Amino acid sequence: MSTQSTRMAARFMVAPSVIVLFIWMIVPLAMTAYFSFRLYRLLSPDRTGWVGFNNYVWFFNSPDFWLALTNTLLLVGGVLVITVVLGILIALLLDQPVKGQGVLRILVIAPFFVMPPVAASIWENLFMHPQNGLFAAIARGFGAQPILFLENYPMPSVIGIVAWEWLPFATLIFVTALQSLSSEQLEAAEMDGASAFNRFRYIILPHLTRAITVVILIQTIFLLGIFGEIFTTTQGGPGSASTTLPYMIFKQAIVAKDIGRAAAGGIIAVILANIVAYFLMRGIGRHLDA
Amino acid sequence: MGKIQLRQVRKSFGDVHVIPGIDLDIEDGEFVVFVGPSGCGKSTLLRLIAGLEDTTSGVIEIDGNDATHLPPAKRGLAMVFQSYALYPHMTVRKNIAFPLKMAGMSPEEQEKRVERAAKVLNLTNYLDRRPGQLSGGQRQRVAIGRAIVREPAAFLFDEPLSNLDAALRVGMRQEISELHQSLKTTMIYVTHDQVEAMTMADKIVVLNAGNIEQVGSPLTLYHTPKNIFVAGFIGSPRMNLIEGPEAAKHNAHTIGIRPEHIGVGDGPWEGVVGLSEHLGSDSFIKVDVPGLGVINVRAAGELNVHHGDRIKLAPTGKIHRFDDKGLAL
Amino acid sequence: MARAASPRKQLITTLAAWSVALIIFFPVLWMILTSFKTEASAVASPPELLGADWTLDNYAEVWSRSDYPRFFWNSVVISVGSTLLGLAIAIPAAWSMAFVPGKRTKDLLMWMLSTKMMPAVAVMIPIYLLFQWLGIFDTRIGLILALMLMNLPIIIWMLYTYFKEIPGEILEAARMDGASLWNEIVYVLTPMAIPGIASTMLLNVILAWNEAFWTITLTTTKAAPLSAFIASFSAPQGLFYAKLSAASAMAILPILILGWFSQKQLVRGLTFGAVK
Numbered sequence: 001m002s003t004q005s006t007r008m009a010a011r012f013m014v015a016p017s018v019i020v021l022f023i024w025m026i027v028p029l030a031m032t033a034y035f036s037f038r039l040y041r042l043l044s045p046d047r048t049g050w051v052g053f054n055n056y057v058w059f060f061n062s063p064d065f066w067l068a069l070t071n072t073l074l075l076v077g078g079v080l081v082i083t084v085v086l087g088i089l090i091a092l093l094l095d096q097p098v099k100g101q102g103v104l105r106i107l108v109i110a111p112f113f114v115m116p117p118v119a120a121s122i123w124e125n126l127f128m129h130p131q132n133g134l135f136a137a138i139a140r141g142f143g144a145q146p147i148l149f150l151e152n153y154p155m156p157s158v159i160g161i162v163a164w165e166w167l168p169f170a171t172l173i174f175v176t177a178l179q180s181l182s183s184e185q186l187e188a189a190e191m192d193g194a195s196a197f198n199r200f201r202y203i204i205l206p207h208l209t210r211a212i213t214v215v216i217l218i219q220t221i222f223l224l225g226i227f228g229e230i231f232t233t234t235q236g237g238p239g240s241a242s243t244t245l246p247y248m249i250f251k252q253a254i255v256a257k258d259i260g261r262a263a264a265g266g267i268i269a270v271i272l273a274n275i276v277a278y279f280l281m282r283g284i285g286r287h288l289d290a
Numbered sequence: 291m292g293k294i295q296l297r298q299v300r301k302s303f304g305d306v307h308v309i310p311g312i313d314l315d316i317e318d319g320e321f322v323v324f325v326g327p328s329g330c331g332k333s334t335l336l337r338l339i340a341g342l343e344d345t346t347s348g349v350i351e352i353d354g355n356d357a358t359h360l361p362p363a364k365r366g367l368a369m370v371f372q373s374y375a376l377y378p379h380m381t382v383r384k385n386i387a388f389p390l391k392m393a394g395m396s397p398e399e400q401e402k403r404v405e406r407a408a409k410v411l412n413l414t415n416y417l418d419r420r421p422g423q424l425s426g427g428q429r430q431r432v433a434i435g436r437a438i439v440r441e442p443a444a445f446l447f448d449e450p451l452s453n454l455d456a457a458l459r460v461g462m463r464q465e466i467s468e469l470h471q472s473l474k475t476t477m478i479y480v481t482h483d484q485v486e487a488m489t490m491a492d493k494i495v496v497l498n499a500g501n502i503e504q505v506g507s508p509l510t511l512y513h514t515p516k517n518i519f520v521a522g523f524i525g526s527p528r529m530n531l532i533e534g535p536e537a538a539k540h541n542a543h544t545i546g547i548r549p550e551h552i553g554v555g556d557g558p559w560e561g562v563v564g565l566s567e568h569l570g571s572d573s574f575i576k577v578d579v580p581g582l583g584v585i586n587v588r589a590a591g592e593l594n595v596h597h598g599d600r601i602k603l604a605p606t607g608k609i610h611r612f613d614d615k616g617l618a619l
Numbered sequence: 620m621a622r623a624a625s626p627r628k629q630l631i632t633t634l635a636a637w638s639v640a641l642i643i644f645f646p647v648l649w650m651i652l653t654s655f656k657t658e659a660s661a662v663a664s665p666p667e668l669l670g671a672d673w674t675l676d677n678y679a680e681v682w683s684r685s686d687y688p689r690f691f692w693n694s695v696v697i698s699v700g701s702t703l704l705g706l707a708i709a710i711p712a713a714w715s716m717a718f719v720p721g722k723r724t725k726d727l728l729m730w731m732l733s734t735k736m737m738p739a740v741a742v743m744i745p746i747y748l749l750f751q752w753l754g755i756f757d758t759r760i761g762l763i764l765a766l767m768l769m770n771l772p773i774i775i776w777m778l779y780t781y782f783k784e785i786p787g788e789i790l791e792a793a794r795m796d797g798a799s800l801w802n803e804i805v806y807v808l809t810p811m812a813i814p815g816i817a818s819t820m821l822l823n824v825i826l827a828w829n830e831a832f833w834t835i836t837l838t839t840t841k842a843a844p845l846s847a848f849i850a851s852f853s854a855p856q857g858l859f860y861a862k863l864s865a866a867s868a869m870a871i872l873p874i875l876i877l878g879w880f881s882q883k884q885l886v887r888g889l890t891f892g893a894v895k
């Protein structure tokens with residue numbers, strides 16, 4: 001639906017975005033790749049040189065690496081499951097004719113406005129803190145021992161915090177999608193004798209396919225890089241129990257001050273992200289077609 | 291001036307050759323209608339002339355100048371779209387003035403021209419409304435207004451009436467015809483409705499699968515269709531096409547007789563009346579004649595035949611003859 | 620798909636919906652309540668609500684102890700600046716993809732989104748060095764650039780989905796009317812897409828406001844926004860719950876208020892334009 005000259009113009013107009021994004025991606029990536037083959041420790045700046053794959057080998061031999069990898073996938077997967085399931089349930093509830101829809105919606109969206117360090121510190125200090133947290137107070141009220149969330153259940157705690165931050169997004173998407181489902185369809189199904197569960201299973205759920213796709217796609221994009229919440233709460237601990245790949249790289253760079261190893265970790269993380277991205281785009285990207 | 295010439299114009303989308311090659315001359319001041327079934331490439335051809343699509347090859351000349359590679363804005367043409375394509379965020383006044391503003395005209399001159407166009411189109415009272423607050427017919431007029439203020443070399447219409455209801459359509463049809471009478475500007479009008487084509491055109495271009503089947507005045511097409519396609523497409527109800535022994539009697543592969551050229555009463559053909567429609571002014575009947583198939587008959591005035599009657603028919607007007615390739619003999 | 624329900628059922632669903640909403644909102648509410656308590660009252664066990672010592676001192680102290688207005692202003696400049704710059708680059712790109720789509724358009728869009736999947740930490744050192752080298756470390760310009768690039772794929776994607784709802788014929792009409800590409804975008808496309816652009820802006824201001832990795836990595840003092848302000852608060856002086864809550868409230872309230880006042884656009888924006 002266009003002429004040669006509009007197609008030329010189109011290329012010209014999309015070029016700035018492509019160029020800046022390409023530079024933003026490729027330059028740091030090239031530098032990281034370069035560092036990853038170098039000996040580069042801030043604590044011993046004189047000793048430099050090529051080290052081949054040593055930095056990578058260190059990563060793969062580190063027991064922390066496999067833990068971090070598992071934790072990363074656990075974090076992404078856990079948050080996705082929680083937000084999708086709870087999001088759908090809450091959306092079904094909010095979609096009912098209830099009083100005060102507007103206010104309800106504002107309350108539900110609120111966590112999305114809370115910046116990650118604040119969200120993490122609210123949960124860490126006001127709720128999960130073993131002495132002063134609200135959860136501890138509640139436990140004591142029941143005469144029980146306070147649960148040591150961040151010490152004993154670091155990953156579930158982090159997953160819970162991140163899920164709280166992303167629940168509004170998922171819920172909102174599902175509410176919006178539900179609104180476009182015609183009530184006639186549901187009524188027809190009811191006439192056909194479908195139970196509430198079957199109506200959900202065969203009509204509502206298929207209608208939400210695209211919405212679920214969007215939630216998974218967008219959240220994965222943001223979740224793969226989660227860092228601040230862990231930095232603020234568990235610092236990857238206790239030990240390495242809640243260390244994710246991004247956090248492990250951070251520790252190498254900032255704590256161990258070994259830029260070479262951090263870079264190798266960075267390259268590994270980028271490759272992993274690309275694998276995830278590839279499967280995500282292939283697998284569900286097609287649902288995005290209008 | 292608005293003389294438009296197409297020389298061997300072709301258009302393909304990838305492997306699909308939508309327009310395999312067209313030559314056409316449109317004279318200044320002519321009202322030309324492109325007519326043909328849906329999907330035959332009418333819009334594509336119009337968009338090629340407008341410059342909204344590139345030709346794959348061939349030359350488009352406007353007033354003798356090669357316009358093949360000119361952008362739409364430089365061709366001096368105005369287009370009225372099927373969806374009207376009004377700017378929803380602008381008032382009627384701003385919509386009509388938009389091309390003038392783009393041409394860098396002074397605000398006073400813009401205002402003068404908008405007022406004049408609004409008067410012609412009966413839009414004066416609606417100038418400050420948004421398109422969303424107008425009826426379909428009014429929107430149509432705004433779209434036309436936007437086209438006429440520029441005083442283009444030619445107007446291009448792409449099925450402009452297809453979104454209107456039947457009554458409004460007849461009215462707008464007449465308005466556009468009157469507009470052409472008074473402006474005397476070239477108009478190219480695309481439609482799939484042969485009634486619109488017959489009533490409005492100076493010259494009809496019948497398109498089929500991207501090819502021109504015939505070019506001519508409405509009555510030329512009616513009386514001397516070049517082939518079966520045109521014969522079948524022009525005229526309502528459709529021409530009766532008869533093959534076999536009956537055609538062979540006339541030394542043809544196929545013969546065609548228009549429904550209005552068949553008399554009821556006495557004659558060589560006998561059949562049973564199927565459907566019969568009585569409009570008072572006209573009567574339409576379908577007669578199942580053994581050996582010929584179903585024959586459509588149109589008679590002026592009332593005709594006292596009904597479903598199940600046996601009647602006799604005879605050709606009373608011209609019998610069109612076609613060879614085995616469908617070409618008129 | 621709202622349907623009529625019996626009064627009793629409606630009461631139950633209303634109660635359930637409100638309970639769920641309050642549970643989700645509660646952490647924010649509790650933080651705001653805590654920010655108005657004295658430090659002693661904030662950590663009292665059992666937790667105090669009605670009998671708490673209410674005070675505004677925490678805000679006063681946070682205000683006097685830190686340069687809140689500077690952090691606040693940096694946040695505003697960086698989030699609004701990066702969004703506007705992003706829009707300026709993204710609108711033409713989204714125009715191209717929505718109205719002159721090619722075989723590769725979908726792939727291009729997916730590639731752009733996938734650049735966001737690159738973990739920031741992985742390229743932290745190079746970006747840090749690059750920013751030092753370019754002289755934009757700890758400057759607002761630097762952060763505007765970084766956050767613009769971070770959010771650009773999202774901006775383009777959202778605009779693309781909004782633009783696709785606009786019939787191409789209207790832009791063609793503008794072309795016939797003699798509009799140049801620039802005029803077509805400025806006078807026709809942009810005004811028609813205002814609601815979508817507003818939603819996009821709003822969401823991106825929020826994303827930029829809440830960004831806490833690059834803002835902390837790429838600043839020290841001069842250009843530090845509220846995310847850095849809050850990080851500095853929980854670290855050195857030990858923990859004071861009420862003051863921490865007050866500081867947190869001061870960091871998130873501007874955006875919370877903005878969000879609540881522009882709920883309609885925001886809801887649209889929060890869905891990233893991806894669901895109707």
Ligand SMILES: Nc1ncnc2c1ncn2[C@@H]1O[C@H](COP(=O)(O)OP(=O)(O)O)[C@@H](O)[C@H]1O
Pocket residue numbers: 001303306308326327328329330331332333334335
């Ligand atoms: N942009 C395009 N890409 C591919 N095929 C197209 C495009 N535009 C039109 N076509 C095809 O060209 C043929 C003619 O279309 P069109 O000119 O719109 O027909 P009409 O207006 O006569 O109904 C159709 O088969 C249509 O599918």
Ligand SMILES: [Mg+2]
Pocket residue numbers: 332333334449
């Ligand atoms: Mg058409």
